[in-house]
Structure formats: structure tokens, C-alpha cells
Amino acid sequence: MNAITDRFGAFEPGTVWLVGAGPGDPGLLTLLAVHALQTADVIVYDALVSDDVLALARPEAIREFAGKRGGKPSPKQRDITERLIELARAGHRVLRLKGGDPFVFGRGGEEALGLVAAHVPFKVVPGITAGLGGLAAAGIPATTRDTNQAVILMTGHCATDGSDGIDWAAYARTGAPLILYMAMSNLPKIAPALIAAGTAPDTPVAIVVRASTEAQRTLVTTLATAHDDAIAAGFEAPAIIAIGAIAGLKAALVGAGLDARALP
Ligand SMILES: C[S@@+](CC[C@H](N)C(=O)[O-])C[C@H]1O[C@@H](n2cnc3c(N)ncnc32)[C@H](O)[C@@H]1O
Structure with a gap:
């Protein structure tokens, strides 16, 4: 024993x-x-x-x-x-x-x-879970008092034609950051759906690939450009995608004592 x-x-x-x-x-x-x-x-x-x-x-x-x-x-x-x-x-x-x-x-x-x-x-x-711990490993807090009182963990591995019942406009209206699992391939559909629902195109987006491993890579971009930037950077699943003000906090934390893996 x-x-x-x-x-x-x-x-x-x-x-x-x-x-x-x-x-x-x-x-x-x-x-x-x-x-x-x-x-x-x-x-x-x-x-x-x-x-x-x-x-x-x-x-x-x-x-x-x-x-x-x-x-x-x-x-x-x-x-x-x-x-x-x-x-x-x-x-x-x-x-x-x-x-x-x-x-x-x-x-x-x-x-x-x-x-x-x-x-x-x-x-x-x-x-x-990758949506919380993986973000933290990349230097992105899931909440701060100044940015959000809630987070939404959700899957992006879904039909985006409405057949899965996901009401993207309703999620956009909450104003809470969306933390998406399994969303890389659907990002070209999800981002326009959120923008059409009123989310600002320049909303910060962080994409964290293979969080907490030696292969971790992070990209901070915007909702309008996230897909193109991810392609240009060669990012592939598995990745967590955080959409909202929290994604923009990474820059403020980098260099302030974070684990080296949290660096881009
Ligand atoms: C089937 S889900 C499993 C989620 C898992 N049960 C969890 O709690 O993290 C698989 C998805 O989790 C995310 N994921 C899991 N591990 C990850 C990691 N190390 N880095 C980035 N994303 C990860 C990716 O979105 C991936 O497509």
C-alpha cells in the first residue's frame, strides 16, 4: 500500500x-x-x-x-x-x-x-481539460474580472448549416468568450456566422495547437483573419480556439514570468 x-x-x-x-x-x-x-x-x-x-x-x-x-x-x-x-x-x-x-x-x-x-x-x-488548462499553458486566462464573467466551452465539430441546432447568434449575443474544441476545419464557417451575428470582426482570437506539449504553438489573430492566418502558419488540429477579449491578454502576460512554452 x-x-x-x-x-x-x-x-x-x-x-x-x-x-x-x-x-x-x-x-x-x-x-x-x-x-x-x-x-x-x-x-x-x-x-x-x-x-x-x-x-x-x-x-x-x-x-x-x-x-x-x-x-x-x-x-x-x-x-x-x-x-x-x-x-x-x-x-x-x-x-x-x-x-x-x-x-x-x-x-x-x-x-x-x-x-x-x-x-x-x-x-x-x-x-x-484542454479548453482551460491548454489555454493557461499558452498564457491565456479563461477569465479575468475585467473581461468576462463567463466562458462557453463548446464543440466546433458540428454541422454549420443549422441542422445541428447550434444557434451561433445566441452564443454571440452572450458576449462571453467562446472556447472551441474540434473547430479547426469548421472555422471558415463559424467565424462568418459569428460576425453575421454581430461579433466584431476584430475580436481577438487565439489558436493553441498541441497545448502544453513540446509541439505547442500559439497564434493570436482576429475573428476576420483567423482562418487565413492559421493556414498561413501551418496550424493543424488538435487545437483550442478562444474567441474574445481573453485571447488578447496573452501579449500582456508573455515575458512576465510565463513558462517558455507559453511564448509564441
Ligand atoms: C475529442 S475532444 C477531447 C477533449 C478532451 N476530453 C479534453 O477535455 O480536453 C478533442 C479536441 O480537444 C482539443 N484538444 C485536446 N488536447 C489538446 C491539446 N493538447 N492542445 C490543443 N487542443 C487540444 C482539440 O480541440 C481536439 O480536437
């Missing part, structure tokens, strides 16, 4: 731990995530779990990739959940490791519901 096991309970055989791996930097893992990595028999991990995080796993642990790779279709969600159930029923300590927080745009909720239905004991370990 180590201190973490004493405090939080053992990782029992036949159980699943649904764990957030944070945005990529292993220094941003929780103690429970590290404990799970060093105890699990099988690790079922997603594409956004960084190699540096996986390197902390027990060498004997079996690793199963459950994400999208090389343009191949990703495994169906139901298949992943069934695999977790199968592994747990075989008596393994199953670590389901997901980027960021498992319950934020990660389908962890669906997996947890599947485990409940199958009567498989499980534990949820939150992680630092």
Missing part, C-alpha cells in the same frame, strides 16, 4: 478507471492518474494521450489503442465500451485513458453509462 492507495483506494482487479490524461504535459497529470498508470494491467488509450504520458505506464501493462490513426475510421464507441467490459470481466485492472478530462467532449459519459449498464465497477478520475 502506498500513500495514494491509502488515501484514495486501491485499483482493484475487475474494475475500470476512466481517467483524464490532461492536455499532454505529464506534469499536468493528477496523482490518481499516475497511480493508475503504474498499476493498470491494460491501458486503453485515445489518440490525444501523449507519448510522454504513456511513458509513465508500468512496462508490463498491455496497451490498446482506441483512437483514430492514419485516416482509418475510429473504432465504434459501442465496441470500445464492450472491450472495457470484456477486459474488466476477465479480471484486469483496466485503465481507460482519455485526453483532457474524460467527461468533456470525450465520450467518457457514454462509456460510464455503458459500464453502469453492465454492472462493471468503475471510478472516474477528472483531468485538466
Whole structure:
């Protein structure tokens, strides 16, 4: 028994731990995530779990990739959940490791519901979500008293023809910064929709690619030019896009003692 096991309970055989791996930097893992990595028999991990995080796993642990790779279709969600159930029923300590927080745009909720239905004991370990921790790693505060009283975390991976029911005008009217996940490919549609709804074209936009990793890159631009500037800079997913005054605060913070990774 180590201190973490004493405090939080053992990782029992036949159980699943649904764990957030944070945005990529292993220094941003929780103690429970590290404990799970060093105890699990099988690790079922997603594409956004960084190699540096996986390197902390027990060498004997079996690793199963459950994400999208090389343009191949990703495994169906139901298949992943069934695999977790199968592994747990075989008596393994199953670590389901997901980027960021498992319950934020990660389908962890669906997996947890599947485990409940199958009567498989499980534990949820939150992680630092990219939309908050990833921005912080790039020197962008999600809130300041002078800029905003709310933030909106939302997915940009959606139909922009209205069929998904996202009312961009309603979000624009709140005046709150939008922090978008999975939005890179839809940015050419999202930005005009927000501008048409009254958001100023010169509203600051920050795009943070691979936040908190060695490959982190940040671009601060405007809503009107964000897509073209991202293309010109060669930015690709995974990225967080922050739209609003908070994006403009990065410049004021850079050089004031931030981690070097927060620099452009
Ligand atoms: C399926 S969602 C998973 C979100 C994750 N559960 C979380 O809480 O951060 C994947 C999206 O998260 C964002 N993302 C995750 N990790 C990131 C990182 N290190 N840097 C930038 N964006 C990231 C990107 O928008 C990516 O397309």
C-alpha cells in the first residue's frame, strides 16, 4: 500500500478507471492518474494521450489503442465500451485513458453509462481539460474580472448549416468568450456566422495547437483573419480556439514570468 492507495483506494482487479490524461504535459497529470498508470494491467488509450504520458505506464501493462490513426475510421464507441467490459470481466485492472478530462467532449459519459449498464465497477478520475488548462499553458486566462464573467466551452465539430441546432447568434449575443474544441476545419464557417451575428470582426482570437506539449504553438489573430492566418502558419488540429477579449491578454502576460512554452 502506498500513500495514494491509502488515501484514495486501491485499483482493484475487475474494475475500470476512466481517467483524464490532461492536455499532454505529464506534469499536468493528477496523482490518481499516475497511480493508475503504474498499476493498470491494460491501458486503453485515445489518440490525444501523449507519448510522454504513456511513458509513465508500468512496462508490463498491455496497451490498446482506441483512437483514430492514419485516416482509418475510429473504432465504434459501442465496441470500445464492450472491450472495457470484456477486459474488466476477465479480471484486469483496466485503465481507460482519455485526453483532457474524460467527461468533456470525450465520450467518457457514454462509456460510464455503458459500464453502469453492465454492472462493471468503475471510478472516474477528472483531468485538466484542454479548453482551460491548454489555454493557461499558452498564457491565456479563461477569465479575468475585467473581461468576462463567463466562458462557453463548446464543440466546433458540428454541422454549420443549422441542422445541428447550434444557434451561433445566441452564443454571440452572450458576449462571453467562446472556447472551441474540434473547430479547426469548421472555422471558415463559424467565424462568418459569428460576425453575421454581430461579433466584431476584430475580436481577438487565439489558436493553441498541441497545448502544453513540446509541439505547442500559439497564434493570436482576429475573428476576420483567423482562418487565413492559421493556414498561413501551418496550424493543424488538435487545437483550442478562444474567441474574445481573453485571447488578447496573452501579449500582456508573455515575458512576465510565463513558462517558455507559453511564448509564441
Ligand atoms: C475529442 S475532444 C477531447 C477533449 C478532451 N476530453 C479534453 O477535455 O480536453 C478533442 C479536441 O480537444 C482539443 N484538444 C485536446 N488536447 C489538446 C491539446 N493538447 N492542445 C490543443 N487542443 C487540444 C482539440 O480541440 C481536439 O480536437
